[in-house]
Amino acid sequence: MSEIPQQLRYSDSHEWILDHGDGTVTIGITDHAQQALGDVVFVELPEVGATLSIGEEFGVVESVKAASDLYAPLSGEVLEVNDTLEDQPEQLNDSPYGDAWLLKLKVEDTNAIGELLDATAYAELIENE
């Protein structure tokens, strides 16, 4: 079974979103997503300063077997990216909710955060997959 922390929000494309309450969020991929991917060998992330639109592809995670696109769960500007994943992509398997966060985003419309899935809704989503 995969871990689904209560305090996070989720997208239906398996990203998690931590709301810092100041108009910024941290984004990562869920435990379920890393399990489905298998051993991660490569992560590609956008540049700091890039603007993301909701639903847009913003990067890619590759395992030995396949590539999987990352989709922006919110629109906004990239404030920070987790550079350590470039050299240690396997952290995504070890710590998807911790050390292996992907990026920090300055959110364009904070109301959109409330429209994301909560833990219960995300659990239902993966249950029905």
Add this chain to the structure above:
Amino acid sequence: MCSLKRTALYDLHRELGAKFVPFAGYDMPVQYPMGVKGEHLHTRAQCGLFDVSHMGQVEVRGEQAAERLETLAPANFVGLAEGHQRYAFFTTEEGGIYDDFMTVNAGDHLYLVVNAACKEQDLALLRTGLGGDVEVTLRDDRALLALQGPAAHAVMLKVLPEATQLLFMQHGRYQHEGHDIWVSRSGYTGEDGFELSLPNEYAERFARLLLEHPEVEPIGLGARDSLRLEAGLCLYGNDITQTTDPVAADLIWAIGKARRQGGEREAGFPGANVIVSRLIERDDARRRVGLIAEGRAPVREGTVLFSADHHEVGKVTSGTFGPSVGKPIMMAYVDPGEAALGTQLFAEVRGKRLPVQVSQMPFVTTHYYRG
């Protein structure tokens, strides 16, 4: 929607926690809880057990079986000694590759192992192409397992010690607990190992006997693919197809000397005119090569390759991250002028041109058991 077939080990795979994927009409284990990378590294370090029962095991019987098989494939089957195995491929009239397969001289018949996805087409080809007095039988009453890795020899010493006498590409037939086991010392990983054919009803029991040994872990199709690519072995459908000829595919070594120009049984196989002349002229328009990426991003099949001066020079046919190599590795077809070892090319991935280098294959040191 046709339902997927299951191998004799399906229930065991379930019990071992496998994830399944449809492959060539079969519901096959792609990985176990250890994961693709762990399974790959375990096979190289110790020993892996693969279920390859989806492949076609075919018996070809008849006085002229070897001679007739030479009319469909450019290998030397007539000269294949009893108890030996040889790699070969069927060719098309245009000089392409119809399928690749293994052939064993089993004494009173030939025993072939063909690709799962090509089973039906190969059976049809053999039945129409070998003539009425040659009998072709699909042995779908038998399962096929592969035990691969440096510990395979030690495990077999405990389970079926007679088979450890075999050298690479030799074949033996044994009895175990009253069942016939056919063993080839070969595999698809670059490691020492055994391929074991056994009756379906005995497959699970024998697999459990092997898995009892702590060195042995079950390995899925995911790691099978990364292991074979590191070993520089072609995957039919990707690296060799009906539109790749054996010269471009760098498989000249599998064409028997007796079948080449001036040989005792020269030509006489489909596409011989094309292939024999290419063998002499080496005028193929492209060449199969190995590539290693400089960065970490895997380069997948279908990726277009460019030369340093921005010309399109080829395409990737297989690509993954090689867990033992520690870098992304590929097989590709490129213009012969770009095929020299060390040539730098660029793979276009998501709009970026990533540097890759033409590299020696196999990408890892192979450990075939030659005594």
